[in-house]
Amino acid sequence: MKDDLQDEDGLHPMAVWECIGSRPTHVSVRDILADRRIQSLMKELEPLRSQSKTPKATYEELDNIVYKYTGLHVYQLVSWKKQTWILCCPNLAEKSLVARRKGNKHRWFPVKIIYEHLRDPNLLDLEYEDGTIAYRVDKTDKTQMKMRDAKPGLNRHRLVGTLFYRILKVLSGKCACCDKTIYRKDNGNMDVMPPSTLGAWHFSHQEDKVREPGHCVTLPLAKAAEEYVKCRLECVECHDQSTDASWKRGTGIPRKRTYGMAFHRTIKDILESDAYQAFTKELDDRKVRSNAKEPAISFEELDELLQRHFQLCLNEVVDWDKVYWNKPRPNNKQGKTGKNRNQIITTLEYSLLKLLSGACASCSQSIQGTPPHKFNGWHMDHQHDKLFNPADVCRKNPVIARSEWAKCLLKCVRCHRQGVKPHWEEE
Ligand SMILES: [Zn+2]
Ligand SMILES: [Zn+2]
Numbered sequence: 456m457k458d459d460l461q462d463e464d465g466l467h468p469m470a471v472w473e474c475i476g477s478r479p480t481h482v483s484v485r486d487i488l489a490d491r492r493i494q495s496l497m498k499e500l501e502p503l504r505s506q507s508k509t510p511k512a513t514y515e516e517l518d519n520i521v522y523k524y525t526g527l528h529v530y531q532l533v534s535w536k537k538q539t540w541i542l543c544c545p546n547l548a549e550k551s552l553v554a555r556r557k558g559n560k561h562r563w564f565p566v567k568i569i570y571e572h573l574r575d576p577n578l579l580d581l582e583y584e585d586g587t588i589a590y591r592v593d594k595t596d597k598t599q600m601k602m603r604d605a606k607p608g609l610n611r612h613r614l615v616g617t618l619f620y621r622i623l624k625v626l627s628g629k630c631a632c633c634d635k636t637i638y639r640k641d642n643g644n645m646d647v648m649p650p651s652t653l654g655a656w657h658f659s660h661q662e663d664k665v666r667e668p669g670h671c672v673t674l675p676l677a678k679a680a681e682e683y684v685k686c687r688l689e690c691v692e693c694h695d696q697s698t699d700a701s702w703k704r705g706t707g708i709p710r711k712r713t714y715g716m717a718f719h720r721t722i723k724d725i726l727e728s729d730a731y732q733a734f735t736k737e738l739d740d741r742k743v744r745s746n747a748k749e750p751a752i753s754f755e756e757l758d759e760l761l762q763r764h765f766q767l768c769l770n771e772v773v774d775w776d777k778v779y780w781n782k783p784r785p786n787n788k789q790g791k792t793g794k795n796r797n798q799i800i801t802t803l804e805y806s807l808l809k810l811l812s813g814a815c816a817s818c819s820q821s822i823q824g825t826p827p828h829k830f831n832g833w834h835m836d837h838q839h840d841k842l843f844n845p846a847d848v849c850r851k852n853p854v855i856a857r858s859e860w861a862k863c864l865l866k867c868v869r870c871h872r873q874g875v876k877p878h879w880e881e882e
Contacts, residue, residue, distance in 0.1 A: 484658070488623075517529060532618055579591075656690060749793070767807070805835075
């Protein structure tokens with residue numbers, strides 16, 4: 456059998472191949488490194504570690520190489536962008552005048568000339584960036600001052616090393632100890648945890664450790680692989696359980712890092728999904744929004760409806776009970792005790808969408824386990840064309856409400872207040 460995901464050797468890119476259903480299995484680093492595709496990838500990446508002025512491959516070519524063998528894109532793995540690939544070290548973009556300074560003979564610091572001595576044209580007064588001045592420096596003394604060459608490609612080897620390290624992490628699929636996955640497949644697309652969170656996944660040594668895995672990113676890839684092969688992937692929570700975790704050594708403090716991260720899904724994507732459409736259709740068909748005295752469906756039936764469509768209990772989504780559902784307005788003067796039940800359902804949809812969105816778009820913090828009365832600490836953040844406040848549209852027609860929410864992304868209160876951009880929108 457051959458489909459369009461296969462290359463001419465009849466092989467899938469790695470990550471696509473390893474995934475069973477939407478959830479990846481754990482693949483050992485040893486198996487990944489033994490794979491032909493990864494060996495070819497290493498061969499193609501190695502020369503790109505060059506720190507030359509212009510990179511040996513364009514950002515697009517780099518992305519193609521990575522995608523060809525792994526099914527992953529560069530932007531899914533690292534936070535640096537095309538700009539950084541071309542100009543790795545902006546401080547060294549141009550030739551500059553540098554000088555040593557008293558008390559630090561090992562480093563060179565950028566300086567500018569502020570005075571040329573007229574009597575002795577070889578003597579200069581220099582100003583460092585912090586404003587301090589060095590008087591009467593001899594410009595012919597190469598041990599004191601010099602022109603430093605531009606090295607815009609400095610540290611490109613580190614970029615490639617980090618990229619390769621992250622590839623191995625992601626291809627490993629899931630924590631060796633628990634059920635947390637580092638990626639999933641959503642509608643056939645690879646959905647990887649954001650690059651900013653990949654550092655919270657650890658390579659944990661299973662045999663004689665020589666180097667920290669994170670320090671191997673500057674080494675030639677084959678050399679780094681010799682260290683990686685002794686490791687397995689662990690999420691930060693499981694990694695910290697190990698007895699010799701660095702923060703435990705000699706401290707005696709039982710601190711545990713919990714990141715509580717989860718995958719994010721856009722509101723628009725949820726609204727367009729078959730599951731959600733089937734849910735709203737059933738709401739309409741069964742006239743759940745009816746404001747009649749008696750509700751069209753009982754509290755228990757509403758609970759069953761949520762369980763059937765989303766495997767969620769009603770009390771995970773809302774903080775009201777059966778009494779409220781039956782008589783939302785018990786004191787209504789005209790006896791319309793069922794008034795506003797339509798708004799209750801729209802508000803339920805609002806909470807449900809937040810919960811289904813899974814995590815903050817910017818920092819990946821998980822919303823799971825948040826009690827319903829704290830959902831107002833989670834915000835729908837408009838991305839474009841704001842017409843109404845997302846919470847206020849709960850009082851409007853559900854069609855208007857949904858079209859407004861579709862313009863939003865879920866954010867935790869911190870990212871919402873500080874306007875933190877999601878990783879795919881950063882410059
Ligand atoms: Zn784990
Ligand atoms: Zn956040």
